Amino acid sequence: MNNKDQIKLAEAAYKLKGSPMFKVLARANELERQGKKIIHFEIGDTDFAPPGHIIEAAVSALRSGETHYVNSLGILPLREAICEATEKELGFKPTIGQVVIAPAKAFIYFLTRCLVNPGEEVIVPDPGFASYYSVFDFIGAKWANIPLLEKNEFRMNPADVRKSITDKTRLIIINSPNNPTGMVMTKEEIMAIGEIAKEKGVYLLTDETYGKMTYDYPHYSPSVIDQCRERTIILNSFSKVYAMAGFRLGWAIMPEAIAEKIGLMIQTVFSAVPPFIQYAGIAALIGDQSQIKAMLAEYKKRRDAIVAGLNSLPGVSCVIPQGAFYAFPNITGTGLTSEEFAEFALENAGLTVLSGTNFGQYGQGYARFSYATSIDNINKAVERLNEALKNK
Ligand SMILES: Cc1ncc(COP(=O)(O)O)c(C=O)c1O
The missing domain is CATH 3.90.1150.10 (Aspartate Aminotransferase, domain 1)
Known part of the structure; x- marks a missing residue:
């Protein structure tokens, strides 16, 4: 057939x-x-x-037997390294239970699946990463697309986000720096959207895949508002910053109750990210950044x-x-x-x-x-x- x-x-x-x-x-x-x-x-x-020390870490982990099933949430040393890096960069230290390891794209699917029922709504930038839309269609979520307009240098306007919230909204996605426009939101805009999510009681996924890749202004994260303990979820990836797209390695920081469910999703679908890949992630985070x-x-x-x-x-x-x-x-x-x-x-x-x-x-x-x-x-x-x- x-x-x-x-x-x-x-x-x-x-x-x-x-x-x-x-x-x-x-x-x-x-x-x-x-x-x-x-x-x-x-x-x-x-x-x-990718820098040589990242490759070396993967190869040496493979040679030393890091070839078995591991904790679905991720290996502890990588999750610890992420806690430390978050404290350094954002000023708060998540608990180990808030940190999960998976490919960034997989998180977009798993999180939307676990947070949004069919027929409920997500607020999303337009233009925005194509995988968001593919996932929404697949799971039957509806979306309100917030226009990113050239006259506003493609930045997402918090007033538009506020206007688009209905009693069916479950999740807001922001993505700064943005794919496909390269736009970077201001601190005021980011924080305003964080406050809207808090006031309205909706989840906020801040896709920070390109967070370390800004040229003229710094990157801000709305996660400082609740330290990812209540509604904010940081999505991050090794793919772009560390030139590791083929490693399929990313992480997310979220409330522990959500992390538990994402762990079950990972157990169900692919068990865990290969441990030798995760060791490469540790080398990327703590190794030489030159x-x-x-x-x-x-x-x-x-x-x-x-x-x-x-x-x-x-x-x-x-x-x-x-x-x-x-x-x-x-x-x-x-x-x-x-x-x-x-x-x-x-x-x-x-x-x-x-x-x-x-x-x-x-x-x-x-x-x-x-x-x-x-x-x-x-x-x-x-x-x-x-x-x-x-x-x-
Ligand atoms: C905005 C955004 N989020 C997430 C991802 C997914 O990253 P990864 O390839 O590491 O799964 C990408 C990749 O292009 C992206 O542009």
């Missing part, structure tokens, strides 16, 4: 959207097989390798190069992203829709970019460029796009 029409699936399966970048990547790989030279801007992964700082300095140069390049193109304008490694130019002046622009860039300039609409309806008129690639590639891409747009 290989025929798609004959295979009957559960309703939820038909609602799964997944991650759009994987589709674009597959198309680009097909063109590469035909001999085309593609420059990649679609994937939120870096060209840097390479991390150097990577960040390089991303800043790349950001400046891509923003200048995009702003030089006919019909394209780009506000300066303050964090992460994404640029989100306005492409309306090209006369193309976002979907057409992404297609045009691939077919006519050999570049993979994502349509802004992959991240929600307010992404129309924009494209996402992931600039975690060399300045050389960035300059080449701008040249190719310039040629293609001029000859359109």
Whole structure:
């Protein structure tokens, strides 16, 4: 039974959207097989390798027998290292029972599943990370999308969040620095949303995957309000900051009662993150940070190069992203829709970019460029796009 029409699936399966970048990547790989030279801007992964001491920690843990089942919540030394790091960075020390280890994306699903009933509502940034929307559809949650507007430098407006809360709202998601816009919220905005969550008694998921990747302003976390003891949940990942996307390692800090349930989800689905991977996480957190700082300095140069390049193109304008490694130019002046622009860039300039609409309806008129690639590639891409747009 290989025929798609004959295979009957559960309703939820038909609602799964997944991650759009994987589709674009597959198309680009097909063109590469035909001999085309593609420059990649679609994937939120870096060209840097993780620092050597992180690799060494994983290898030596493998060699010393860290190859068995472990505690589903995560190994104690990693959770302790996260408690210490949180105290240093945010000024409060969570209990071990508040800290859970899993891939960041898995947390988005597990947390939404455990906090939101079908038909209940989540407040979410638009444009926002595509996995949020895929998860909501899959579990039957409804959402109120808060527009991130270019005229507000894509920052989420707390007044919009307040207006969108209903008696069905269970969860607010914020994501600063934001994927796909690179926007960083101010301390005032972050704290205002934290206070709204407190006043209304709703959970607040603060997705801090790019928290250490800001260029001009510091990152703030609303978790200081309740120290993740009542309603705030910090989501974090080793993927971007430490260039460890393939390790599939992240963590979350949350009220202990929720952590217990997430532990049961992990037991049910994959038992635990492999222990040798978790040892790499300890090395990342407590080891030398100089390479991390150097990577960040390089991303800043790349950001400046891509923003200048995009702003030089006919019909394209780009506000300066303050964090992460994404640029989100306005492409309306090209006369193309976002979907057409992404297609045009691939077919006519050999570049993979994502349509802004992959991240929600307010992404129309924009494209996402992931600039975690060399300045050389960035300059080449701008040249190719310039040629293609001029000859359109
Ligand atoms: C906003 C946001 N949250 C979470 C994740 C998931 O991170 P990971 O790949 O570590 O699961 C990503 C990855 O792109 C992201 O952009």
